[in-house]
Amino acid sequence: MDNIHIDSGLLGKCGEIIKGYHEPCRVALVTDYTVGALYVTTVADSLKSAGFEVFIFAFEGGEQSKNLETYGKILEFFADNEITRSDLAVALGGGVVGDLTGFAAATYMRGINYVQMPTTLLSMVDSSIGGKTSIDLDAGKNLCGAFHQPLCVISSVDTLETLDKKYYNDGVAEIIKYAMLGNDRIMQSLEKGIDCEIIKEAVKTKLSFVEGDEFDRGRRRMLNLGHTVGHAVEHASRYAIPHGHAVAIGMCAMARAGEKLGITEEGTSSELERLVSGFGLPTTTIISPDDLLNSALSDKKRSGDNIDLVFPISFGKCEIKTFPVEKLGEIISLGVK
Ligand SMILES: NC(=O)c1ccc[n+]([C@@H]2O[C@H](COP(=O)([O-])OP(=O)(O)OC[C@H]3O[C@@H](n4cnc5c(N)ncnc54)[C@H](O)[C@@H]3O)[C@@H](O)[C@H]2O)c1
Ligand SMILES: [Zn+2]
CATH class of the missing domain: 3.40.50.1970 (Rossmann fold)
Structure with a gap:
C-alpha cells in the first residue's frame, strides 16, 4: 500500500x-x-x-x-x-x-x-x-x-x-464485488457515499486477494466474480455495455444460477439485485445465452476442458467451482433468465 x-x-x-x-x-x-x-x-x-x-x-x-x-x-x-x-x-x-x-x-x-x-x-x-x-x-x-x-x-x-455518472457506476460495481467477497466495512460505507476512505478500503481488499498470488493461480481468481459472464456481455455487445455494468450483470447472473443449482443460499440474488439496481446498474441482459456462450468460450478462465467459476455462496461469501466446459451454456442460461 x-x-x-x-x-x-x-x-x-x-x-x-x-x-x-x-x-x-x-x-x-x-x-x-x-x-x-x-x-x-x-x-x-x-x-x-x-x-x-x-x-x-x-x-x-x-x-x-x-x-x-x-x-x-x-x-x-x-x-x-x-x-x-x-x-x-x-x-x-x-x-x-x-x-x-x-x-x-x-x-x-x-x-x-x-x-x-x-x-x-x-x-x-x-x-x-x-x-x-x-x-x-x-x-x-x-x-x-x-x-x-x-x-x-x-x-x-x-x-x-x-467523470460521467455511467462510468462512475462502473467503479461502484467493482466495489459491490468486494462487498460480495466479504468486506462488510465497504458495504456500510457504500451506503454513505464514496470518498477517499472507501477507495482506500477497496484497494486494501484487492491487495488482500492479490498478495501471495501475483500470477492469478489461487486466491486472486476470486476477483473474477461476475467476470466470465461480464466479459462475455462486453464482447457480445461489442463493448457498448461498459465493464462495470457487465460485471454487475455477471455477478447477478452467477447468484441466480447458483441458487438454481443449489450452490447459493436462497435470497442472495434478490439482495444483490436490489443493491446493484439501487446504484443504477443493470442486473441482467437481453443478449441471448447462445451469443454469451460463444463469447465466453474464448475467456482466459477456461483451462482445457474445465472452467473455473466464482459463485456467491451467500452475501459476503464466494467460492470457486470447477465445471466441465459443456456445462457453461446451461449455467449462463440459468443466470440470465
Ligand atoms: N488490469 C486490471 O486488473 C483491470 C481490472 C478491472 C478492469 N480493467 C479494465 O479497465 C477498463 C475499464 O476502465 P474504466 O472503467 O476506467 O474505463 P475507461 O478507461 O474507458 O474510462 C471511461 C470513460 O471515462 C473517461 N474519463 C476517464 N477519466 C475521466 C475523468 N476523470 N473525467 C471525465 N472523463 C473521464 C474516459 O475518457 C472514457 O471515455 C476495461 O478495459 C477493463 O477490462 C482492468
Ligand atoms: Zn473488473
Whole structure:
C-alpha cells in the first residue's frame, strides 16, 4: 500500500511524488483525448517542474481502442521519442489507458518502468492495482497481456468530479464485488457515499486477494466474480455495455444460477439485485445465452476442458467451482433468465 497514493489534489504534485521513485528522465505520458483535455497540462507541468522531460501521446478513449492498433501506436511513439529502459511511461486515465500503457511498458524493450495515474473510480479501486495489463483481441477481452507492476499509483480523487455518472457506476460495481467477497466495512460505507476512505478500503481488499498470488493461480481468481459472464456481455455487445455494468450483470447472473443449482443460499440474488439496481446498474441482459456462450468460450478462465467459476455462496461469501466446459451454456442460461 506504501506506493499507492490516494488523496485530492495529487495531479499537481505528481512530479515530486514520482521523483521519490525514479530520478528525472524522459517520460512518455499516455492519456485519452477526454482526460487529456482536462488534466494533461497539470500533470505535464508538474513533471517538468520536477525535472522530467515530457512527451505526450493521446488517443480516442474507450474500450474500442484497447486493441493491437493503439498498442502498436504507443510502442512506436516510445521509439520515436527515444524512450529507453532507464525512462518512464505514465498512464493518465481510466482502465483503458492504464491497461494499454501498462502492457506497452511491459513489452517495450522487454519492459520499462511505468506509473499509474487512474482518473476513474474503477481504475482507482481495481485496474491500477495488482499489475495486470492487457489488450483485447477480436476473439475476446484481455486475451493478450502481461503481469507488470507499476512503480507507484497516484489516484487524485478530485478527478472523479468530472467523470460521467455511467462510468462512475462502473467503479461502484467493482466495489459491490468486494462487498460480495466479504468486506462488510465497504458495504456500510457504500451506503454513505464514496470518498477517499472507501477507495482506500477497496484497494486494501484487492491487495488482500492479490498478495501471495501475483500470477492469478489461487486466491486472486476470486476477483473474477461476475467476470466470465461480464466479459462475455462486453464482447457480445461489442463493448457498448461498459465493464462495470457487465460485471454487475455477471455477478447477478452467477447468484441466480447458483441458487438454481443449489450452490447459493436462497435470497442472495434478490439482495444483490436490489443493491446493484439501487446504484443504477443493470442486473441482467437481453443478449441471448447462445451469443454469451460463444463469447465466453474464448475467456482466459477456461483451462482445457474445465472452467473455473466464482459463485456467491451467500452475501459476503464466494467460492470457486470447477465445471466441465459443456456445462457453461446451461449455467449462463440459468443466470440470465
Ligand atoms: N488490469 C486490471 O486488473 C483491470 C481490472 C478491472 C478492469 N480493467 C479494465 O479497465 C477498463 C475499464 O476502465 P474504466 O472503467 O476506467 O474505463 P475507461 O478507461 O474507458 O474510462 C471511461 C470513460 O471515462 C473517461 N474519463 C476517464 N477519466 C475521466 C475523468 N476523470 N473525467 C471525465 N472523463 C473521464 C474516459 O475518457 C472514457 O471515455 C476495461 O478495459 C477493463 O477490462 C482492468
Ligand atoms: Zn473488473
